[in-house]
Amino acid sequence: xxxxxxxxxxxxxxxxxxxxxxxxxxxxxxxxxxxxxxxxxxxxxxxxxxxxxxxxxxxxxxxxxxxxxxxxxxxxxxxxxxxxxxxxxxxxxxxxxxxxxxxxxxxxxxxxxxxxxxxxxxxxxxxxxxxxxxxxxxxxxxxxxxxxxxxxxxxxxxxxxxxxxxxxxxxxxxxxxxxxxxxxxxxxxxxxxxxxxxxxxxxxxxxxxxxxxxxxxxxxxxxxxxxxxxxxxxxxxxxxxxxxxxxxxxxxxxxxxxxxxxxxxxxxxxxxxxxxxxxxxxxxxxxxxxxxxxxxxxxxxxxxxxxxxxxxxxxxxxxxxxxxxxxxxxxxxxxxxxxxxxxxxxxxxxxxxxxxxxxxxxxxxxxxxxxxxxxxxxxxxxxxxxxxxxxxxxxxxxxxxxxxxxxxxxxxxxxxxxxxxxxxxxxxxxxxxxxxxxxxxxxxxxxxxxxxxxxxxxxxxxxxxxxxxxxxxxxxxxxxxxxxxx
Amino acid sequence: xxxxxxxxxxxxxxxxxxxxxxxxxxxxxxxxxxxxxxxxxxxxxxxxxxxxxxxxxxxxxxxxxxxxxxxxxxxxxxxxxxxxxxxxxxxxxxxxxxxxxxxxxxxxxxxxxxxxxxxxxxxxxxxxxxxxxxxxxxxxxxxxxxxxxxxxxxxxxxxxxxxxxxxxxxxxxxxxxxxxxxxxxxxxxxxxxxxxxxxxxxxxxxxxxxxxxxxxxxxxxxxxxxxxxxxxxxxxxxxxxxxxxxxxxxxxxxxxxxxxxxxxxxxxxxxxxxxxxxxxxxxxxxxxxxxxxxxxxxxxxxxxxxxxxxxxxxxxxxxxxxxxxxxxxxxxxxxxxxxxxxxxxxxxxxxxxxxxxxxxxxxxxxxxxxxxxxxxxxxxxxxxxxxxxxxxxxxxxxxxxxxxxxxxxxxxxxxxxxxxxxxxxxxxxxxxxxxxxxxxxxxxxxxxxxxxxxxxxxxxxxxxxxxxxxxxxxxxxxxxxxxxxxxxxxxxxxxxxxx
Numbered sequence: 014x015x016x017x018x019x020x021x022x023x024x025x026x027x028x029x030x031x032x033x034x035x036x037x038x039x040x041x042x043x044x045x046x047x048x049x050x051x052x053x054x055x056x057x058x059x060x061x062x063x064x065x066x067x068x069x070x071x072x073x074x075x076x077x078x079x080x081x082x083x084x085x086x087x088x089x090x091x092x093x094x095x096x097x098x099x100x101x102x103x104x105x106x107x108x109x110x111x112x113x114x115x116x117x118x119x120x121x122x123x124x125x126x127x128x129x130x131x132x133x134x135x136x137x138x139x140x141x142x143x144x145x146x147x148x149x150x151x152x153x154x155x156x157x158x159x160x161x162x163x164x165x166x167x168x169x170x171x172x173x174x175x176x177x178x179x180x181x182x183x184x185x186x187x188x189x190x191x192x193x194x195x196x197x198x199x200x201x202x203x204x205x206x207x208x209x210x211x212x213x214x215x216x217x218x219x220x221x222x223x224x225x226x227x228x229x230x231x232x233x234x235x236x237x238x239x240x241x242x243x244x245x246x247x248x249x250x251x252x253x254x255x256x257x258x259x260x261x262x263x264x265x266x267x268x269x270x271x272x273x274x275x276x277x278x279x280x281x282x283x284x285x286x287x288x289x290x291x292x293x294x295x296x297x298x299x300x301x302x303x304x305x306x307x308x309x310x311x312x313x314x315x316x317x318x319x320x321x322x323x324x325x326x327x328x329x330x331x332x333x334x335x336x337x338x339x340x341x342x343x344x345x346x347x348x349x350x351x352x353x354x355x356x357x358x359x360x361x362x363x364x365x366x367x368x369x370x371x372x373x374x375x376x377x378x379x380x381x382x383x384x385x386x387x388x389x390x391x392x393x394x395x396x397x398x399x400x401x402x403x404x405x406x407x408x409x410x411x412x413x414x415x416x417x418x419x420x421x422x423x424x425x426x427x428x429x430x431x432x433x434x435x436x437x438x439x440x441x442x443x444x445x446x447x448x449x450x451x452x453x454x455x456x457x458x459x460x461x462x463x464x465x466x467x468x469x470x471x472x473x474x475x476x477x478x479x480x481x482x483x484x485x486x487x488x489x490x491x492x493x494x495x496x497x498x499x
Numbered sequence: 500x501x502x503x504x505x506x507x508x509x510x511x512x513x514x515x516x517x518x519x520x521x522x523x524x525x526x527x528x529x530x531x532x533x534x535x536x537x538x539x540x541x542x543x544x545x546x547x548x549x550x551x552x553x554x555x556x557x558x559x560x561x562x563x564x565x566x567x568x569x570x571x572x573x574x575x576x577x578x579x580x581x582x583x584x585x586x587x588x589x590x591x592x593x594x595x596x597x598x599x600x601x602x603x604x605x606x607x608x609x610x611x612x613x614x615x616x617x618x619x620x621x622x623x624x625x626x627x628x629x630x631x632x633x634x635x636x637x638x639x640x641x642x643x644x645x646x647x648x649x650x651x652x653x654x655x656x657x658x659x660x661x662x663x664x665x666x667x668x669x670x671x672x673x674x675x676x677x678x679x680x681x682x683x684x685x686x687x688x689x690x691x692x693x694x695x696x697x698x699x700x701x702x703x704x705x706x707x708x709x710x711x712x713x714x715x716x717x718x719x720x721x722x723x724x725x726x727x728x729x730x731x732x733x734x735x736x737x738x739x740x741x742x743x744x745x746x747x748x749x750x751x752x753x754x755x756x757x758x759x760x761x762x763x764x765x766x767x768x769x770x771x772x773x774x775x776x777x778x779x780x781x782x783x784x785x786x787x788x789x790x791x792x793x794x795x796x797x798x799x800x801x802x803x804x805x806x807x808x809x810x811x812x813x814x815x816x817x818x819x820x821x822x823x824x825x826x827x828x829x830x831x832x833x834x835x836x837x838x839x840x841x842x843x844x845x846x847x848x849x850x851x852x853x854x855x856x857x858x859x860x861x862x863x864x865x866x867x868x869x870x871x872x873x874x875x876x877x878x879x880x881x882x883x884x885x886x887x888x889x890x891x892x893x894x895x896x897x898x899x900x901x902x903x904x905x906x907x908x909x910x911x912x913x914x915x916x917x918x919x920x921x922x923x924x925x926x927x928x929x930x931x932x933x934x935x936x937x938x939x940x941x942x943x944x945x946x947x948x949x950x951x952x953x954x955x956x957x958x959x960x961x962x963x964x965x966x967x968x969x970x971x972x973x974x975x976x977x978x979x980x981x982x983x984x985x986x987x988x989x990x991x992x993x994x995x996x997x998x
Contacts, residue, residue: 343565385605400638405634405635405637405638406630406631406634406635407631407635411631411634412563415566415627415671415675416566418671418675419566419675419678419679422675422676422679423678423679423682426679426680426682426683427683429676429679429680432672432676435672435675436672439668439671439672440668442668443661443664443665443668446660446661446664447657447661450641450657450660454645454653454657457642457645457646458642458645458646458653492563493563493564493565496563496565
């Protein structure tokens with residue numbers, strides 16, 4: 014084993030870990046006693062510099078290496094995903110500037126960074142143990158981030174719920190992994206696939222598939238393992254919820270697709286209409302269909318924008334699962350395109366919610382009334398984000414859906430056997446238009462209460478939101494910019 | 500050249516967004532200049548088209564190579580007719596919304612965004628691009644109605660937006676399936692309308708995908724029984740909104756039916772020809788019948804739109820050159836006439852009297868108070884009835900002529916629709932303007948009605964002139980349409996053998 018190679022391969026994560034410690038110590042030592050806003054600015058600056066540093070290290074290492082036999086696989090795709098995760102972390106830090114939920118800024122920022130490290134290791138892992146450890150590192154950071162608003166008991170409740178569900182899902186995952194190891198004698202995904210080849214679907218393998226899918230079902234909040242999501246999103250400080258919905262989603266979907274397509278290669282089965290074969294794709298198909306239907310229908314009746322976004326996240330997880338189950342190269346790149354653009358969009362949407370919450374004291378639909386008058390630029394950003402989530406062209410969300418759905422249908426071009434899932438998805442996304450429009454109706458059609466003051470948006474947050482909105486429009490008009498990396 | 504119709508409109512949106520909030524007058528002028536510039540470009544571009552029978556490429560650059568999508572704008576005779584219509588309707592709509600005082604700049608920004616999207620649909624020859632522009636029009640429609648409308652505006656706006664969105668999603672399913680099947684068949688991905696139209700899709704596939712796409716677009720064209728968004732949407736919309744909805748937005752649907760559904764799936768069109776004709780005739784008679792019994796002046800016009808759009812769909816269902824040219828001519832004609840009717844009802848009458856109820860209007864003697872409005876409505880009504888000399892005559896004539904050879908019974912029934920059309924227009928004229936009911940004993944109207952303004956006069960004159968010119972010289976448009984319908988693009992649709 015060449016240690017120098019390992020250090021080079023892990024340089025971005027190492028840089029980020031050092032930054033996390035630096036943020037903590039700068040907050041404790043250098044800016045102690047200053048105002049919260051100042052401490053936040055200093056900490057955020059250090060954190061962002063660290064992220065940029067890590068991104069530079071990632072770019073410097075643009076080859077493909079696998080120094081630890083699957084524990085840390087570095088190739089152009091994982092590098093690109095790591096840069097994406099770093100970008101999402103930077104945006105999370107920037108939109109946190111508008112929040113007023115904590116005075117422990119050092120801890121908050123370093124937890125965001127630690128979570129990012131976990132997610133970065135996760136996308137690099139091709140080994141069950143490493144997958145589990147990095148997933149736990151990310152998850153533990155996210156649990157604490159959810160609980161960060163100590164003044165609000167709902168925040169602790171949400172964190173506890175998230176933690177208990179998360180712990181249970183980790184148990185399921187470990188159980189599945191242990192079965193896989195027992196069946197194949199290896200923790201390395203390609204070796205597992207080789208060992209499982211030709212065994213057929215014996216009951217043990219089925220149990221392994223189902224428990225693994227359950228474990229990740231919790232992570233990506235797919236029905237019926239979604240119950241924690243609305244409460245966690247609502248109770249958590251909004252920037253934390255944004256991070257859960259964006260960075261964590263990207264990494265979880267990537268690794269889910271990797272485990273299923275790499276580790277369970279040969280046990281796919283088929284979810285084709287009238288051509289059902291048991292395996293993991295039918296399991297995913299059922300989860301996808303349930304998520305799309307339940308997520309979209311439940312979102313309609315929500316009165317809190319954060320809960321609405323949580324249910325819409327469940328629905329979007331359903332669409333993304335289609336990309337997993339189609340299992341072709343084009344569906345995988347479509348899935349990554351979709352989940353990355355979704356992460357950028359939802360981060361922006363949560364950013365707007367953060368500002369509105371800070372200004373009006375709540376995130377209910379009614380708090381958005383007359384937003385277009387009180388903060389024109391902010392509500393224009395909201396318009397872009399929500400319409401992109403609804404899939405209106407020429408925004409990124411539309412083109413992502415088009416890529417994804419055409420790749421899914423194209424996976425069985427001869428018989429259009431997966432068309433039934435795509436029809437369900439498209440019909441449900443027509444439903445979703447209604448509730449996104451409800452939010453925009455508040456912002457653009459209804460009037461604010463008499464003499465409601467204009468909303469002051471912190472310049473840092475406004476900058477981040479405008480940048481995100483521009484990205485969403487740009488990726489919708491010129492998707493090739495992103496697609497060629499995937 | 501013609502592509503600038505789209506760009507100018509969106510540049511106008513940007514300029515409006517940069518204006519200060521209070522600058523209502525500046526916003527109006529910017530909007531009007533933008534619309535006029537777009538209209539001029541449309542006319543000049545159309546006049547420069549060397550051969551309307553051919554599809555003239557305006558721009559074609561690769562957009563998303565992995566999907567085979569291009570940024571492909573082009574025009575043939577049908578596009579030209581509709582682009583010119585859009586130009587006229589856009590200018591007229593702004594003239595008739597000169598009195599919008601509430602958040603003027605946002606109103607016109609949404610308005611121009613809608614116009615830009617409409618131009619885009621009529622000029623796109625890439626299916627994905629067409630779809631992008633098509634969906635782009637939904638959002639401005641929603642906000643125009645929900646924010647600046649009247650009578651149950653939020654309900655009407657939401658209904659319209661959801662119907663449009665559901666329709667476009669049916670189209671999306673069809674598009675994705677078509678893309679996949681065409682790729683499997685030809686070996687390379689393409690969304691180019693010209694290329695896709697050369698692919699012979701399997702009959703079984705066309706059998707289900709054609710109705711999906713046709714109905715998806717047809718929802719916006721007021722296809723019965725999916726027309727119910729139209730009357731509520733038209734009534735709820737502000738004047739310019741209903742003028743655009745009836746004038747151009749419904750044409751988007753009909754255009755999509757013709758350009759995408761029928762051109763790509765000619766065999767599917769033949770399989771479903773009778774069903775479409777039946778729905779079209781039901782729409783014609785039903786729309787006219789319901790218009791006859793309305794109490795609200797604007798609902799009369801709203802339902803008349805459903806009836807007149809039925810002629811467009813009937814013309815499409817004929818699948819012969821005469822019927823199709825009639826259908827496009829009817830799109831143009833109805834765009835002008837419906838715009839004018841809504842202008843009279845919404846701007847000239849409702850904005851002044853604040854009522855559209857026939858019972859109230861009867862007591863007001865509007866024919867004397869607003870003679871200009873009365874005369875305009877009579878002229879527009881005559882055009883709407885299909886009086887010779889106006890554009891509606893030639894359009895409906897050709898549709899019926901085309902339909903006679905294919906569906907004689909349906910043709911006779913549609914004739915019934917025309918007769919009811921005469922009845923509801925005369926009823927509206929009589930009740931709203933020239934009633935001999937005694938004037939109400941000094942109602943709340945102590946102040947005299949505001950006189951008809953210059954922008955209104957110009958707008959009305961413009962639309963009446965357009966209808967008259969096409970009524971007297973239908974060849975102006977038919978010379979664009981006939982060669983276009985004889986082009987290879989429509990060959991398989993019009994000359995296909997038996998199934």
